[in-house]
Amino acid sequence: MKSHMTRHTPANPPEARAPRRTAARATTREAAATSDAAAESLSDPGLYLNRELSQLDFNFRVLAQAEDATVPLLERLRYLCISCTNLDEFFEIRAATVRHAQDFEVPLPPDGLSPGTVLRRIHERTAELVDAQYQCWNDILRPALDDAGVRVLARETWNTRQRRWLRAVFREDILPVLSPLGLDPSHPFPKILNKSLNLVVVLKGKDAFGRSGHLAIVRAPRSLARIIRLPPRVSGGEHDFVFLSAMLSEFVEDLFPGMEVEGAYQFRVTRNSELILDEDEVENLALALRDELLGRGYLRAMRLEIAADCPEPIVRGLLQNFDLPENAVYRINGPVNLNRVIHVYNEVDRPELKFTPFQPRQLPGSDAMFDRIAAGDVLLHHPFDSFSPVLELLKQAAADPGVLAIKQTLYRTGRDSPIVEHLVQAARNGKDVTVVVELRARFDEEANLGLADRLQDAGVQVVYGVVGYKTHAKMLLVVRREGRRLRRYVHMGTGNYHSGTARAYTDLGLMTVDPDIGSDVHQIFQQISGLAPAIRLKRLLQSPFTLHAGVLSRIRREAQFAAAGRPARIVAKMNALNEPQVVRALYAASQAGVRIDLIVRGACTLRPGVPGVSDNIRVRSIVGRFLEHTRVYWFANDGAPETWCASADWLERNLLRRVETCFPILDPAVATRVREEALETYLADNTNAWELQPDGSYRELAPAAGEAPHSAQSALLARICG
Template sequence: MNIQLPSVAPVDPTAERDPLRDRSLYFNREVSQLDFNFRVLAQAMDPQVPLLERLRYLCISCTNLDEFFEIRAGTLHHAHDLGLAPGADGLAPATVLTRIHDRAAELVQQQYACWNDTLRPALAESGVRVLAREAWSEQQTEWLRTCFRDEIMPVLSPLGLDPAHPFPKILNKSLNIVVVLEGKDAFGRAGHLAIVRAPRSLPRIIQIPQEVSGGEHDFVFLSAMLSAFVDELFPGMRVKGAYQFRVTRNSELLVDEEEVDNIALALRDELVGRGYLRAVRLEIAEQCPDAIVRTLLENFDLPEHAVYRINGPVNLNRVIQVYDLVQRPDLKFTPFQARLPVGTEAMFDTVAQGDMLLHHPFDAFTPVLELLRQAAEDPNVLAIKQTLYRAGKDSPIVEHLVQAARNGKDVTAVVELRARFDEEANLGLADRLQEAGVQVVYGVVGYKTHAKMLLIVRREGRKLRRYVHLGTGNYHTGTARVYTDIGLITADADIGADVHMVFQQLSGLAPATKLKCLLQSPFTLHSGVLKRIDRETRHARAGKPARIIAKMNALNEPQVVRALYRASQAGVEIDLIVRGACTLRPGVEGVSDRIRVRSIVGRFLEHHRVYWFANDGEPDLLCSSADWLERNLLRRVETCFPVRDPSQAQRVYDEALDNYLRDNVSAWMLQPDGRYERLQPAEGEPPHSAQATLLAKICG
């Protein structure tokens, strides 16, 4: 076993007892997750990707970075304050925060270089202009000034800073301008600094009419307009400088569920103050004087390393509005028509004859909607039970549940109120369902309900039959068009009984009994994964062929990582397809030299979780709502289900695993030093894109 210890990590005393606990064998989860955004940004730089789609990838990388600071960095600050122990990598929270700053600064620099040097000029050449202030013509300037006076200035409330007007509360991720003033106001008060906050009711991108600008697609940032015309807000005073800034705050809600009587009420109270929690990042215009930066840092109680100087708009992600406003098919991905499986018009008859497997977004989400709609209208359906984690706005799923309740069905919805950033939407969703007569359950104290389950009980003759949908993704019609996921609709009696038992547990009416087919967090999924890895390890030690292929969004659970290391040492060939964070270090001699880790970044967000174990010639294939993360395996309610039909199991293997292992276009390979290298077709090797292959195969 040959392990090279990095100089930054002290020797781990536990490594002498168990070498596989050595800290050098684990990447840091937060840094690994942050690095995913470099791979997203690479899509924005890829000339093979349509231009407006490249803009979308840039905005996704910016939005992801926002969320990273709101959640991961915020959680690290909290861990540092509480003095929590380091994770498997041995890095203290303060050390991780320093590494995050350095890596995030590099990402920000690349994002703005991509925008300023590549995408903005390329868009202009294609007739889509996002005009910098210095590029405005006289006619454009006059129109924008009039727009500012008529549409923007009336809703602004500039605040001069003095003893009577202390520094205002600044909302999370809101656009603000700090203004340096000279002169006196109407009351004779000497001006110094003022803050102009842009209300969220204002659009962040303004389109100039074609008759004014001459171009069909000409836009400006609101921040540019505020900076250009801010002097109109301070008549009689001279504006010496105006600098945009934005503060990001911790957005992780901490509700002690053991100490509250009503979690819905407690969450409502927490949401009121979410936008004003602890600051974790300050973005400010590159040319802002140091003295003003120090003033802002003091007011937000931030250290100097929390500052990110920006060469462009501080809210660059808002340029995504251009993608929506510009209808240029030549600059976007070619639309596709998802396949509608045969038999969707009569779901109960179809599923009674055999399972229906769906591979989204290539297969339409329609069968799931139809199953629920038909159940709501079918007089033989007695009960419907469903989990809802993220449903989306104006969800047809919710409409069907409401209609089912109105039609006299017994409808139960397990609504997860703590789905991050959907808390407010889910509170409203729960209220609406309850008003319609749906029994709403908030899940289990201390465990988020992340499982994706739908159960329908139908009377057929003298018997009751259960119909079930299980999936790897949410019941969200929007994400079903852009996320890759597996869904299974079945009338299998064993699976139906298991799902029924899980629903009973969620409503507080059943013990943690052993299920026939499903693995379930927090009870059997973690141990079930470990047992299957250990089984492959035993096969390898016995000289039998042994292999593991697993696809997921993230991997960090230490016991699973160690089990994979032991399997590799025993001779098991392991291929992991991990989209985002991965703490396992592949390619370490004597430890993980049989483990390969790849990340796929393409047109669709890779989201399905599929686990495959060779099992000595009798393959064991499972699909799940759970990643191999500590939280998913140990602190959430998750389900993991088998695909029991051999032909459908083979389809999942072919399309969601083997297909991705052959990708040499969109795949990035994780190196032993933590870098990701993008694969290229070898000489004479044809290019293979997993997603493009599925589009051609399934959607035609």
């Protein structure tokens, strides 16, 4: 894989540094100066990778799964679609954020790259990714699918019978909902919805009013399926499909009777989708968000995808219309909405072409959840452990006469979530139910607005979080009367309360009756809902108050142990890493001799392996069957190790601008399980692991000579699910 960054050589190599003075001889001023100089050297922009470019490169690792012949064929198709969908979201959010920084002269990130430079590199790297995606589709997956009897038929391959049936479908089901628009002074260029399928059509001749044809736009409404399945009686194959874009291109002349179609070229625009609300000026967040959502699909354009054979003058006209630079256009050798082929994965029932199904492990005693949790801490490692105990806890709490109150945070839950049903039932049964619904969960805003309305209609007290801080913490609290005392039952997790993602993402959840944790969770809920002041927690770390400082202090503590000649180690797993102070602290710990292993799925701005700076740091990314979503921080702590799980990545937004929670694993047996299952087995992975190099590129790992292959996810499936 090509690198997009250059290797950094430290400005002051270790051998050029002055000898270290003893503490007895160093004055306070000298010590402070030395500390400032060290901090400044670790702020060198060359020591930092760019967050956006690092995030973009994650999609090459996803695409590699689509190219891997050992992965089941339809799963490879799914990975291709994921890489395409990820790229859409990248332009909607990350590239749009860089464009915003360019417009408003936002201070440069730690890597020192200007927004203009980052945007240029984004477009260069994206061009490589798009070429690789369509090469994978055209040259690898589509022929392999054909051989397996799953055909996505190109226009030139349609036989007479197929063409006749497709034309009938077009005329009966598609043409009536299309509204072509000829471009002239009375018909200006129409609004183009974000990520919608469109055709620009070149016409010749005159219409019924004597107007000479030139260009027209055909927009495909979202109501139309993007993939059409042909019946076996027509096609002769059981699994034959056609892209809607192919049908529009083939039969577009039906929309312009009496005129000649000289060309029809599909195109698609990706727009900024980041909603920005000035919450200080908003009296009702829900109403303001509803208004913002109405215009989201028509925000600033970020990227244009268009058919490869589209004439250059038309491309230039579209770029001008969307106010895009020339490097923001991507000429596509295939359907512009390639991610829509995921419909084929969903429609085709061919078990031999997909991953072997598995049954998550069920928790013994889950028919009596309160007794089960009271007997000892319960760890759930999803998707290997079933998510049903979380649902059971809520269900039983809703019906239990001893339960007085339920409090929960909801960030993403999915449609028709059983969690919502249980919360509604609890409220109807007279429980005091409070739910913190984060309305600003990206791309789930509309769903969460509906969820909040439904909960409020059932009598649930709904809180929209904290102004200026997204509530990303994953907490569930059940207050139960047991005899003369009240007992708090808590569930905390690294992932969302979403039954679907609990089958597809790796996450950890802890159920406990620890009184200190229960008290902390209760206080955090009071703080969120009651506008309470900062609180002193007994067990938990919380963003934006103590989590950032807590992480830094523990990294620095390991450095102090290493400097004193004691064993020191840090192992952490997360989705992304970019917080500058954390990166600097890790560099300093590495210089002190701390061995650091980071498992970072996506963006990572830290450069490992830089001589004299990060020699002791290794960074790896795992890409496999399940999306790695677990956040775990482990510190050796001079023989008294600490294990923490969290809702937060080591990102600026998570540590400083969100409400997050980080909870300790106190039970030694549970802590051992977390360390073994969430960390050690991933450090031993040599089949789904990629190692970050000093120059910012990733090297795919493979078993060494004589070494057995080891996939962490496969090992956990075998170990936990049997």
